[in-house]
Amino acid sequence: MSVATVSHVVNGSRRVSPEVKARVLKAIAALKYRRDGIARSLRMSQTRTIGLMISDISNPFFADFVRGIEDAVHARDPNYNLILCNSEEQEDKERRLFDVVLEKRVDGIVIVPAGGNRDYLNDLIGTGLPVVFADRFLPGLDADAVIVDNRDASFRLVTHLVRLGHRRIAALNAHLAATSIRERIEGYRDALEAAGIPFDERLVVTSRSRIEDAVVAGSEVLDLRPAPTAAFCTNNFMTLGLIRALSDRGLRCPEDMAVIGFDDFPWASTFRPRLTVVSQPSYALGQEAANLLFDRLLKKRTGPPVRLTLGTSLIIRESCGAHARVPA
Known part of the structure; x- marks a missing residue:
């Protein structure tokens, strides 16, 4: 031949x-x-590889998110592969991982930013490499993004507590340099303001986004006086930490404190009480991020960056003291 x-x-x-x-x-x-993939990449000036930078691989949210990206990539071109990196919410580690994936000559990057490296990313975007932000974004950077409306979702969730009669509502705030967490606290404040409830900064307790730290923060919430009757948690680690703190004190949810949280996860409905949460379309977030990136790679989308905002669902279970499902 x-x-x-x-x-x-x-x-x-x-x-x-x-x-x-x-x-x-x-x-x-x-x-x-x-086939010699390296030789082919040199010849074609294309590696058919996408870098995927997530912020915390231990967070259950990212399991469906990564699966959504992988399925969308395979549907668009089964010859493409992913390089998965985990920054652990650390700016320095994220920067090192960027250097790794760029050395691999990836064709594009999907990133859940840890919050720093703004100048580095701005320079990277300036080279023309397709970059898509997912779940979060860095304001002022000209890159596509797919997110959810965190502020509105938190507003609806906290408003549900207000309608149940709660007036002293604490917030467990994850200490992350992320637009998503900041927007969730803004939604919490919006809901209080709309209900005519004064914002009390003493009711906002902040900790690192780890369950062990969230348990300590949960104990601080339980020590507040006058005691809050309910608490809003900005991510699932905060929710799990507060539930454990309640259990350690021998307290019951929702009898002693109603609990609501951001992010559903596979076993949320198996908790007792079952958890009331905002459910994010994590799989769809991954799919849309991959599709945005491919549209740039294939020149199907040109011009200024776009920002897609996906809807959320409010799932009402027993932890808030109610037993109904409120649609998106």
Whole structure:
């Protein structure tokens, strides 16, 4: 066979007769041939690789998010691969991982930013490399983004507590340099203001986004006087920490304190009491982020950056003292 014929079979670049194709494939199997991806990338100036930077792989939210990206990438082009990186919400680690994926000559990057590296990212975007922010974004940077309306979702969730009669509502705030967390606290404040309840900064307790730290923060909330009757948690680690703090004190939810949280997760409905939460479309967030990136890679989308905002669902369970489902 000529080199050109074998190339057409391997790459599917031109129709080859079934007989010739069968002979080439038989030789490939006998020789256990594998294409040299590095050489191909140098020739094509394209690696068919996408960098995916998430902020905390231990957070259940990102399991469906990554699956959504992977499924969307495979649907668009099964020859593309992902390089998954976990910044652990650390600016320095995120910067090091950027250097790693750029050395791999990725064709584009989807990032859940840790909050820093603004100048670095601005320079990176300026090179023309497609970059898509997901779940969060960095204001002022010209890149596509797909997010949810965190402020509105938190407003609706806290307003539900107000309608149940709560007036002293604490907030467990995850200490993250993320637009999403800041917007959730803004939604909490909006709900209080709309109900005519004065904002009390002493009711906002902040801790690192780790369950162990959230347990300590939960204990601080339980020590507040006058005692809050309800608490809003800005992510699932804060929710789990508060639930454990209540259990450690021998207190009951919602009898002693109503609890609501941001983010649903697979076992939220198996808790007793079952947790009232805002459910984010994490799988769809991943899909839309991948599609935005591919549209830039294939030049199907040009011009200024776009920001997609997806809806959320308010799932009412027993932890707030109510038993109904409120649609998005």
